[in-house]
Ligand SMILES: NC(=O)C1=CN([C@@H]2O[C@H](COP(=O)(O)OP(=O)(O)OC[C@H]3O[C@@H](n4cnc5c(N)ncnc54)[C@H](OP(=O)(O)O)[C@@H]3O)[C@@H](O)[C@H]2O)C=CC1
């Protein structure tokens with residue numbers, strides 16, 4: 001059994017669960033222990049003690065630890081990418097790519113540990129000097145979702161350690177394997193015991209303890225809007241710092257002047273790859289009428305060429321949905337869309353394959369409008385809608401008419417529209433001739449409106465959340 005990692009030791013939890021392969025539900029990927037609230041408290045106590053020493057560690061110590069973790073992740077990307085594909089259902093190339101991204105993130109933050117700087121200013125009072133420095137927060141609680149089981153933990157754990165904090169990490173209960181593999185790698189990295197702790201288990205048990213324990217000074221969360229709101233209310237209630245990354249209903253505008261091949265590939269990748277299970281997925285394809293019919297026909301042709309099957313099979317483009325309940329949610333929305341009057345132009349069917357899994361053909365709705373539930377609520381599956389518009393102005397207005405604001409995109413060859421879109425898209429990320437999903441690892445990631453709360457993740461902007469600022473006045 002794979003155990004929790006607390007105070008530098010692997011320890012059994014209160015219960016255990018089987019980790020099931022969504023491509024083949026007869027396969028148990030592994031058995032993983034689950035912590036109860038008491039064991040979570042123990043991990044938080046240990047982290048609290050260890051945080052004092054780690055906050056004093058040198059940039060070189062932090063660099064060495066983070067670089068070592070990154071090196072092992074990159075060296076084992078094929079093996080860990082396969083584990084990821086087996087437990088989450090991403091295709092093998094996607095799993096390997098995500099693992100490599102996790103390795104690069106640790107390497108990036110290794111470098112950041114050496115670059116942490118402050119400010120020195122003259123005071124308005126004669127002879128006084130001022131220093132502004134960033135200090136660690138203490139214990140950071142990390143709560144992650146199932147859809148990026150190694151990259152999202154990496155982009156929260158690496159900066160937490162980089163800026164001198166201790167960590168209590170709870171991976172999503174559906175995908176403990178990648179979280180455990182990260183703990184295993186971290187256990188060999190030279191990080192002092194207690195600085196990093198893994199507590200696998202349910203959000204309602206382990207997660208709740210992390211949210212409510214006064215020793216946890218900051219919580220970084222990615223997941224659903226409902227849970228995010230609960231994280232916010234609980235943390236604000238006890239004045240802990242928190243950062244949320246939640247859903248998206250990301251628009252991709254396709255203008256008449258777009259390069260059609262680029263637009264089709266951008267839309268299909270952004271909407272359907274990784275089984276559409278990305279908060280950055282292009283779920284609303286907003287298309288001007290001059291190119292609408294041609295674009296729809298070309299997207300359908302491309303969808304016909306995609307292979308949906310076991311995530312580990314050769315040549316697969318789309319793996320299974322992550323589990324039964326997410327599949328039920330996807331199918332519900334496919335029914336709702338039809339009841340709302342949208343035309344199901346392609347897919348949306350449960351598929352049988354050689355292995356028993358949660359396979360769904362990519363679903364494309366046409367003849368939709370932006371008030372339909374399928375265009376307002378996050379579905380989180382391989383389902384996208386086309387919204388027909390008359391011109392760029394209408395397209396932009398519909399793109400921005402959403403509660404969310406994570407990512408957005410436009411396909412156009414017009415510099416004028418591309419520039420206008422970058423300025424006026426109400427989202428944290430704006431892509432031109434690129435999918436709304438699939439971001440770089442060294443620049444800020446996050447959104448506006450209902451998608452995100454708090455400061456940005458990733459890149460050097462991550463320092464904002466994982467540190468607190470101290471201003472020191474000195475009269476030498
Ligand atoms: N923005 C994004 O990237 C994601 C969005 N989603 C959206 O959310 C929907 C549901 O997915 P789901 O996995 O249930 O999302 P959740 O928000 O429930 O899960 C995200 C994480 O929060 C944990 N959690 C759940 N309840 C609590 C709690 N009370 N206190 C602290 N932590 C808690 C979960 O634990 P555990 O699951 O282990 O019990 C998991 O680790 C999806 O269909 C999708 O629409 C989902 C994943 C990612």
Ligand SMILES: O=C(O)CCC(=O)C(=O)O
Nearest residue numbers: 277278279280437438439
């Ligand atoms: O699109 C990406 O690269 C990241 C997406 C993501 O973080 C998410 O879906 O939670």
